Every structure is written in structure tokens, then in C-alpha cells.
Amino acid sequence: xxCDFADSLLQGYFDGELSSAxxxxxxxxxxxxxxCPVELVDMDLLSERLxxxxxxxxxxxxxxxxxxxxxxxxxxxxxxxxxxxxHWLAAAAVLLLLVIAGWRVxxxxxxxxxxxxxxxxxxxxxxxxxxxxxxTGISSxxxxxxxxxxxxxxxxxxxxxxxxxxxxxxxxxRLDVVDERSVAVLVYTxxxxxxxxxxxxxxxxxxxxxxxxxxxxxxxxWRKGRIxxxxxxxxxxxxxxxxxxxxxx
Amino acid sequence: MNDLDAEDRLRxxxxxxxxxxxxxxxxxWLLRRREDAEEVAQEALLRACRSxxxxxxxxxxxWLLQIVRNTCYxxxxxxxxxxxxxxxxxxxHPQPVATPESIAIADEDRERLTRGxxxxxxxxxEVLVLRELEGCSYKEIAAITSMPIGTVMSSLSRARxxxxxxxxxxxxxxxxxxx
Numbered sequence: 465x466x467c468d469f470a471d472s473l474l475q476g477y478f479d480g481e482l483s484s485a486x487x488x489x490x491x492x493x494x495x496x497x498x499x500c501p502v503e504l505v506d507m508d509l510l511s512e513r514l515x516x517x518x519x520x521x522x523x524x525x526x527x528x529x530x531x532x533x534x535x536x537x538x539x540x541x542x543x544x545x546x547x548x549x550x551h552w553l554a555a556a557a558v559l560l561l562l563v564i565a566g567w568r569v570x571x572x573x574x575x576x577x578x579x580x581x582x583x584x585x586x587x588x589x590x591x592x593x594x595x596x597x598x599x600t601g602i603s604s605x606x607x608x609x610x611x612x613x614x615x616x617x618x619x620x621x622x623x624x625x626x627x628x629x630x631x632x633x634x635x636x637x638r639l640d641v642v643d644e645r646s647v648a649v650l651v652y653t654x655x656x657x658x659x660x661x662x663x664x665x666x667x668x669x670x671x672x673x674x675x676x677x678x679x680x681x682x683x684x685x686w687r688k689g690r691i692x693x694x695x696x697x698x699x700x701x702x703x704x705x706x707x708x709x710x711x712x713x
Numbered sequence: 714m715n716d717l718d719a720e721d722r723l724r725x726x727x728x729x730x731x732x733x734x735x736x737x738x739x740x741x742w743l744l745r746r747r748e749d750a751e752e753v754a755q756e757a758l759l760r761a762c763r764s765x766x767x768x769x770x771x772x773x774x775x776w777l778l779q780i781v782r783n784t785c786y787x788x789x790x791x792x793x794x795x796x797x798x799x800x801x802x803x804x805x806h807p808q809p810v811a812t813p814e815s816i817a818i819a820d821e822d823r824e825r826l827t828r829g830x831x832x833x834x835x836x837x838x839e840v841l842v843l844r845e846l847e848g849c850s851y852k853e854i855a856a857i858t859s860m861p862i863g864t865v866m867s868s869l870s871r872a873r874x875x876x877x878x879x880x881x882x883x884x885x886x887x888x889x890x891x892x
Contacts, residue, residue, distance in 0.1 A: 472867070475866045475867075475870045517823040517827075520734075520738055520846045521741045522734045524751060527751045535726065594724065596770075679774055
């Protein structure tokens with residue numbers, strides 16, 4: 465037996481895809497219907513079983529190797545003179561090595577809603593910056609120069625720092641918009657990975673590092689001294705955590 | 714992959730390559746065999762690379778998965794057309810795969826779920842895999858499968874119901890065997 469009235473709404477409700485008005489309407493229906501609550505429980509159990517069984521199958525190393533073999537000869541044959549481009553090439557190579565080593569992205573985000581939404585917006589901004597090629601408003605590894613560029617453009621003091629000695633080279637900075645809010649972005653490279661550190665003022669208290677991943681990118685978020693930082697990259701989470709420690713020390 | 718200029722190639726590496734796992738996973742569940750999935754995923758990546766200059770932003774994962782899906786369906790049409798016709802075949806047994814991976818599947822429930830998923834018609838299997846394993850939104854699934862959102866929802870509904878009943882009947886059969 466099933467409930468025809470609710471069938472279309474049931475899936476949307478379960479998957480969190482209904483508008484809030486439809487969700488309220490459906491919840492009202494749930495209180496009277498005898499079938500829908502049962503089916504919701506079934507769907508929930510099924511979903512949980514699918515998650516626990518870990519059915520996701522990552523690409524085998526042999527596939528990555530073949531893809532790399534297809535890309536590499538062309539990439540190697542292309543002369544790159546600009547230093548940042550060279551870094552991107554290295555980033556791709558290191559990325560491939562890492563994934564071959566079995567590094568796997570956990571696409572499941574287990575944090576609260578605020579952070580899930582924030583991560584979504586931040587990762588989108590990160591991807592957009594890669595797509596548009598607009599990475600830096602000022603391209604420099606000089607702390608003073610970068611701080612000077614931000615001064616007057618920001619309402620807070622930005623702690624631009626170069627950590628080249630620790631493996632994180634400052635490439636520059638830019639202004640960006642995340643969730644309709646202007647933010648500052650510091651750009652680093654580390655063993656070839658490009659890292660965007662989004663920075664904006666906050667009223668919240670200091671927090672330790674929160675980590676997550678989304679769509680193949682890792683993020684680490686923390687607050688210190690009324691400033692919130694969120695580092696995003698295809699680099700491993702442990703690298704981002706190391707950068708976070710450098711910032712907070 | 715000679716068609717991309719240097720800049721596009723770097724964008725391809727940054728935007729598309731992080732989704733190789735997603736590409737393989739979808740192909741694996743659509744084709745049911747890892748060897749076939751590897752071959753077809755590689756072909757799909759080649760196609761993606763060739764048409765990448767036409768990609769102007771948006772969701773790179775959905776864009777890639779759309780290509781993977783189309784490549785899988787063309788492959789099925791050429792190699793196993795019967796699979797595209799079955800609506801729901803309870804007797805359809807997964808093809809025996811003697812790979813170390815399948816032998817290593819120790820978890821009984823995992824095996825049961827795998828078998829259950831594999832008995833679903835591809836069009837139901839894919840929405841479940843995209844939703845439950847890949848975590849795609851309805852909008853993303855609609856983009857990947859070129860189906861209207863309403864169809865995504867009704868396919869998910871039927872897929873979940875069929876999987877539930879396949880699981881119930883398989884555990885029932887096992888119970889009978891044990892008796």
C-alpha cells in the first residue's frame with residue numbers, strides 16, 4: 465500500500481529538496497497518513513544501509529595512470545614561463561601522485577548546517593577563482609606589499625604572512641565575494657597545490673580547526689582574534705591543518 | 714588529448730580531475746563490472762578533454778558525469794542492449810566477476826545491497842547511485858541525466874521501492890534456504 469497524494473512530495477521531503485512551504489504542507493499530511501511515516505522509515509533505513517555498506521567505488525590506480533599518461537606528454541611539451549603557471553603544473557602532477565597513492569575524498573560532510581552552507585559557498589568561490597583565472601589582485605610574496613594592497617580596501621587588519629620557510633609560499637591576495645559578503649583572500653602554493661585562504665571579520669569566539677571536504681576539495685575553518693579563516697584546496701587536509709597552525713601560532 | 718591549449722589543460726586538471734572517482738563510481742554501477750567501467754570511464758575522460766573548451770564554468774562534476782553517463786549508455790547499447798530493455802528483472806543475476814575485489818567483499822549486507830542495486834534497471838540504478846552514493850542534488854541529477862526534476866523524483870521513488878522489495882525478497886529466499 466502506498467499513499468498516492470504524497471508520493472511526489474515524499475521523496476522531496478526525505479531528500480530535503482522541498483520548499484519550506486511544501487515541507488510544512490507535507491508534515492501536516494504526515495500526521496494523518498498511515499503509509500507515509502512507514503515509508504519514510506524504510507527510506508531512512510535503506511539510506512543508512514547504503515552508507516554503512518560503503519558501496520562507493522573509487523577509481524583504480526590503473527585508470528588514473530592511463531589518464532595521466534594521456535595528459536602528461538602534452539603538458540610536458542608546453543613551455544611555461546610564468547612562475548605561477550609552473551606551480552599549477554606541479555599542482556596537477558602532485559595531485560595525480562596523491563590520488564594514485566590512494567588519497568580519497570570523503571564527499572560526505574558531517575558538520576552542522578551553518579558549516580555545510582559556508583563550505584559550499586567557499587568551495588564554489590574557490591572553484592570560480594580557478595575557472596576565471598582571477599587569482600590575485602596583487603601578485604607578490606612580500607608581506608608588506610600584500611598588506612599594503614589590502615589596507616584601505618578592508619575594514620579590518622589582515623594578517624598576510626608568508627610561510628615559505630614552512631612550505632607555504634605566499635602568492636598574493638585578492639578581494640572576493642562569498643555569500644554576498646566581501647572577503648579577503650590570501651593565495652598560497654604548497655608542494656604545487658594552490659590554496660585559497662578566505663578571511664573575514666567575525667563576532668564569534670576563537671575556535672579550533674573544523675575540517676571537511678566537498679566536491680573533491682578540502683577545507684579547514686577556524687576563528688582567531690575576531691577573524692574567521694577558511695583555507696580551501698585540493699591539497700590534503702593535513703597540509704591545510706599545518707597552515708592553520710602556522711597562522712594561529 | 715591534444716586539442717586543449719595550455720591554459721585549458723591546466724583548468725581541466727584542476728576542475729575535472731578531482732572527479733575521476735565520481736566518474737568511475739557511476740560507470741561501475743551502470744555497467745556492473747569494474748573492468749568495463751575502467752575502459753568506459755577512460756573513454757569518457759578523453760571525450761571530456763576533447764570537449765572541454767566548450768565548458769564555460771558551472772558544475773564540473775555534473776558536467777563530467779553527464780559525459781560519463783552518455784558514454785556508458787552508448788557502450789551498453791553496443792555491448793549489452795538487452796539490459797536497457799529490462800524493466801525489472803528479479804532473475805537477472807549479476808555477472809560472475811572473479812576479481813579480487815569481488816572476492817574481498819566479505820560483508821554480507823554489502824553483497825546483498827550490491828546484488829539488489831544491480832537488479833534495478835539502469836535508469837533507476839543511476840538515480841539512486843547519484844543521490845545516495847554521490848550525494849547529488851535533484852538539480853544536479855536532472856542535469857546529469859537530462860531528465861526533468863519531476864522524473865528524477867519519480868524515478869527515485871520507484872528505485873527505492875524496488876530496491877527495498879528486492880532486498881526483502883532476497884533475505885526471504887535466504888531464510889527459506891536456511892530452513
